Amino acid sequence: MARPNRPLLTRERIIAAALDLVDGHGVDALSMRRLAERLGVRAASLYNHVSTKEDLLRGIADLVMRQVDVSGFTTGDWRAALATWARSYRTVLAAHPNVVPFMVNGPGRLEIALSRADAVHGGLTRAGWPPRHATMIGAAVKYLVVGAALGSFAGGFSDDAQVYADRYPNLSQAHLLRERQVEIDEGGFELALTALLSGLEALYAEVGRPA
Amino acid sequence: MARPNRPLLTRERIIAAALDLVDGHGVDALSMRRLAERLGVRAASLYNHVSTKEDLLRGIADLVMRQVDVSGFTTGDWRAALATWARSYRTVLAAHPNVVPFMVNGPGRLEIALSRADAVHGGLTRAGWPPRHATMIGAAVKYLVVGAALGSFAGGFSDDAQVYADRYPNLSQAHLLRERQVEIDEGGFELALTALLSGLEALYAEVGRPA
DNA sequence: ACCTGAACACCGTTCAAGT
DNA sequence: ACCTGAACACCGTTCAAGT
Numbered sequence: 001m002a003r004p005n006r007p008l009l010t011r012e013r014i015i016a017a018a019l020d021l022v023d024g025h026g027v028d029a030l031s032m033r034r035l036a037e038r039l040g041v042r043a044a045s046l047y048n049h050v051s052t053k054e055d056l057l058r059g060i061a062d063l064v065m066r067q068v069d070v071s072g073f074t075t076g077d078w079r080a081a082l083a084t085w086a087r088s089y090r091t092v093l094a095a096h097p098n099v100v101p102f103m104v105n106g107p108g109r110l111e112i113a114l115s116r117a118d119a120v121h122g123g124l125t126r127a128g129w130p131p132r133h134a135t136m137i138g139a140a141v142k143y144l145v146v147g148a149a150l151g152s153f154a155g156g157f158s159d160d161a162q163v164y165a166d167r168y169p170n171l172s173q174a175h176l177l178r179e180r181q182v183e184i185d186e187g188g189f190e191l192a193l194t195a196l197l198s199g200l201e202a203l204y205a206e207v208g209r210p211a
Numbered sequence: 212m213a214r215p216n217r218p219l220l221t222r223e224r225i226i227a228a229a230l231d232l233v234d235g236h237g238v239d240a241l242s243m244r245r246l247a248e249r250l251g252v253r254a255a256s257l258y259n260h261v262s263t264k265e266d267l268l269r270g271i272a273d274l275v276m277r278q279v280d281v282s283g284f285t286t287g288d289w290r291a292a293l294a295t296w297a298r299s300y301r302t303v304l305a306a307h308p309n310v311v312p313f314m315v316n317g318p319g320r321l322e323i324a325l326s327r328a329d330a331v332h333g334g335l336t337r338a339g340w341p342p343r344h345a346t347m348i349g350a351a352v353k354y355l356v357v358g359a360a361l362g363s364f365a366g367g368f369s370d371d372a373q374v375y376a377d378r379y380p381n382l383s384q385a386h387l388l389r390e391r392q393v394e395i396d397e398g399g400f401e402l403a404l405t406a407l408l409s410g411l412e413a414l415y416a417e418v419g420r421p422a
Numbered sequence: 423a424c425c426t427g428a429a430c431a432c433c434g435t436t437c438a439a440g441t
Numbered sequence: 442a443c444c445t446g447a448a449c450a451c452c453g454t455t456c457a458a459g460t
Contacts, residue, residue, distance in 0.1 A: 007424065032453060044455080045425050053453065101312050104361045132398075139362060139399030140355075140406075147358030150315045151350060187343075188350030191414075192407050195351075199406020215441095218443065243434060255436080256444050264434065 008041055011049045015059040022060065022098045061103040065112045067092045073123025079197065081123050086141050086193055093149035094185075100149045128209040140196060148189040152181065219252055222260045226270040233271065233309045272314040276323045278303045284334025290408065292334050297352050297404055304360035305396075311360045339420040351407060359400040363392065 017038050021030050032053060036043040050056045069088035072081030093100050117138060124134035228249055232241050243264060247254040261267045280299035283292030304311050328349060335345035 004425080009424085031451085033451085042426055043453085044427080047454070048424055101315075104312075135395055136399040136402050139359075139395055140403035143358030143362050143399060143403060144351075144354055145358065146361055147354030147356065148350075150357055150361070151354050184346055184350055188347040188354060191347050191410075192351035192354060192403070195407045195410020195414075196403050197406075198413075199402075199409055202409075203402075203406075215444080220443085242432085244432085253445055254434080255446080258435070259443055 009039060009045060009049050011059065014039065014046060014049055015056065015063055018056055019060045019063060019096070019099070023096055026098050027102060057102050060099060062112050064092060064096050064099050064103060065116065068116060070116050070119040070123075073119050078124055078127035078129070079201070082137070082141065082200075083193070083197060085120060086145055089141075089145045090148055090189060093145065094152055097149065097152060100146070104146050104150075126211070128211060129204070130207055130209075133203070133207060137200065141193075144189065144192050144196065148185060148192075151188075152185040220250060220256060220260050222270065225250065225257060225260055226267065226274055229267055230271045230274060230307070230310070234307055237309050238313060268313050271310060273323050275303060275307050275310050275314065276327065279327060281327050281330040281334075284330050289335055289338035289340070290412070293348070293352065293411075294404070294408060296331060297356055300352075300356045301359055301400060304356065305363055308360065308363060311357065315357050315361075337422070339422055340415070341418055341420075344414070344418060348411065352404075355400065355403050355407065359396060359403075362399075363396040 014035070018030060018035055021035060021038065032043045032046055036046055039046075046056075050059070067088075068085070070081075070085050072084040075081075076084075093103075120138045120141075121131070121134050124137060125131055129137065225246070229241060229246055232246060232249065243257055244254040247257055250257075257267075261270070278299075279296070281292075281296050283295040286292075287295075304314075331349045331352075332342070332345050335348060336342055340348065
């Protein structure tokens with residue numbers, strides 16, 4: 001079949017399948033040929049909907065990124081908005097750990113990332129933070145979230161292959177290890193976030209100009 | 212020349228050249244063939260000194276990681292040691308931004324990374340922090356550092372290619388942008404680090420058991 | 423408009439053959 | 442012991458050819 005009446009592919013279907021592949025088997029498992037096979041199609045066909053593999057990766061990053069909740073910045077006070085954003089951001093990344101590495105060093109900025117950053121910046125400045133501080137606060141929270149997401153990723157991969165596959169053929173040990181990793185990841189993240197928020201509270205008393 | 216009297220290659224020379232290549236042209240520019248060409252040798256020759264490309268990447272990560280200063284934990288108090296470690300860690304990563312992505316999600320833990328983590332953990336527990344807190348503090352600082360290093364990386368890559376190459380053929384604008392990025396990166400990092408340290412100070416009063 | 427086979431220039435890695 | 446050419450199974454991407 002050279003051309004079906006209804007297209008076999010759409011950009012959305014391709015991106016969703018690619019994310020599924022990356023989530024399940026890591027970035028290295030994502031090749032255009034392998035992805036095409038999953039979609040019952042040939043590699044060349046993908047290029048009718050996606051201009052390049054980089055474009056595809058950008059699509060994945062975009063799909064993940066738009067799940068982050070920045071709604072707090074349009075309504076609530078900056079403390080709650082910041083906390084909600086940070087936790088939502090982290091939760092979303094933790095759900096797609098294999099995506100984090102290329103999402104963060106991605107080629108050029110995503111529009112969606114820019115719009116998220118604008119929401120944060122806008123919310124903070126409206127709350128009375130000087131623009132310069134707003135920028136740095138956004139940066140600080142992003143560092144923490146991204147670092148935590150990557151840390152979790154690394155942790156998940158660490159001893160899994162050797163300890164579990166070679167020496168402990170049953171799941172229970174690896175499972176316990178992973179559970180502990182999650183606890184440490186979240187504990188470390190919450191520790192830093194709480195400290196950051198209370199540090200900001202003190203700073204706000206100095207430089208903030210409430211409306 | 213099939214076999215010279217003195218070997219043309221050593222593992223160290225290969226890794227140093229690879230780091231140089233990655234620093235200068237990014238991870239994507241690192242291929243075994245390209246690296247071999249730089250070393251005046253054929254790709255297959257590299258496999259006499261390096262078991263795999265993954266092994267090579269691990270070597271690079273190791274080379275970078277051992278520059279991080281954790282000496283404070285054996286001598287000074289935990290506050291100073293933590294601050295020195297965090298800033299040194301960040302400075303080292305910032306000097307090799309292209310290395311950060313694969314250093315952090317690297318395949319399995321590096322020995323050097325483990326020894327660094329042990330130094331931190333030991334220093335903190337000797338200072339009276341409960342082990343559980345020591346682990347989370349180490350995690351929190353690592354998140355912040357890694358996130359900041361990646362953020363800087365992303366920032367450096369953002370508008371450079373388009374703005375600078377296409378529309379501003381002279382260096383000045385891009386240079387200014389980069390300078391500003393560095394300032395924001397460092398400001399955001401210091402903001403979060405300071406907040407974290409003072410947050411820890413408060414926590415230490417609760418759970419710390421000074422020797 | 424959209425799918426395809428074939429081709430291009432690349433990969434990482436192996437291995438017998440050289441010295 | 443260490444470097445090499447040739448080969449393997451893979452890549453991303455292009456493009457004329459099909460409908």
